[in-house]
Amino acid sequence: MGNAGMGMGTPGWGWGRRDGDGDAAVALWPPVPPCSCGAGDGVDFLSWFLNALHSALGGTKRKKKTIVTDVFQGSMRIFTKKLPHPDLPAEEKAALLHKAEYQELMVESPFMYLTLDLPTAPLYKDEKEQLIIPQVPLFSILAKFNGATEKEYKTYKENFLKRFQLTRLPPYLIFCIKRFTKNNFFVEKNPTIVNFPITNVDLREYLSEEVQCAHPNTTYDLVANIVHDGKPTEGSYRIHVLHHVSARCRGAGGPPLHH
Numbered sequence: 124m125g126n127a128g129m130g131m132g133t134p135g136w137g138w139g140r141r142d143g144d145g146d147a148a149v150a151l152w153p154p155v156p157p158c159s160c161g162a163g164d165g166v167d168f169l170s171w172f173l174n175a176l177h178s179a180l181g182g183t184k185r186k187k188k189t190i191v192t193d194v195f196q197g198s199m200r201i202f203t204k205k206l207p208h209p210d211l212p213a214e215e216k217a218a219l220l221h222k223a224e225y226q227e228l229m230v231e232s233p234f235m236y237l238t239l240d241l242p243t244a245p246l247y248k249d250e251k252e253q254l255i256i257p258q259v260p261l262f263s264i265l266a267k268f269n270g271a272t273e274k275e276y277k278t279y280k281e282n283f284l285k286r287f288q289l290t291r292l293p294p295y296l297i298f299c300i301k302r303f304t305k306n307n308f309f310v311e312k313n314p315t316i317v318n319f320p321i322t323n324v325d326l327r328e329y330l331s332e333e334v335q336c337a338h339p340n341t342t343y344d345l346v347a348n349i350v351h352d353g354k355p356t357e358g359s360y361r362i363h364v365l366h367h368v369s370a371r372c373r374g375a376g377g378p379p380l381h382h
Contacts, residue, residue: 165349166238166299173235195235198291199268200331202229206275206282231290236297239264240274241313261319264300268329289329292338295346296326303355312355321345 182189270288327341
């Protein structure tokens, strides 16, 4: 897993569900393809590629499905609650929270991939004054989709609390780790290492209880992994793809991944 790359941008993971035969964050319908004149964000390319392929096969946004949506599309509930401005007096905040526009809203939304957020990388140094790269387990950043974890999202004028819960899992699931952040001046890359199992990743606990019975198989095995090496605007990519004979992920630009 990682930031989905497809040859550009940030690294990514693809997981195949175990169904007895061995086998985001929501982003849909980007308006224009990514620029082909240089390096770009791999997640932007992935989103454009999947949706462009779906459209070329005759698919539509809402009704007509294709093999692309059959294979990669899941769904989630997004709960959103508007927050009062932090500088308001406590009494005024309390009064606003009773108004309709500050009540939690829920929408059902499809996804082609799940975006996982990394914690801010602390700049720890060891006794030799070298930076220590932090590590997090996969299930720690997957908590975003447990239906209870809230995160604040800020816009130019307003702040919101959001939480997410999965309602349908696709046969193949793409995780995109949000490793790059941009501002008006430069792009930063979060170097945090994500530790993840290669097999038996069970996502049942991230489904709402009423839909769990409709998902007899919720366990995934890793089938592909894309990693970005180097600076955020430069660098190169390594990809590992599952080799069924040896049951290992082998790839170009690096050693095989072992169980």
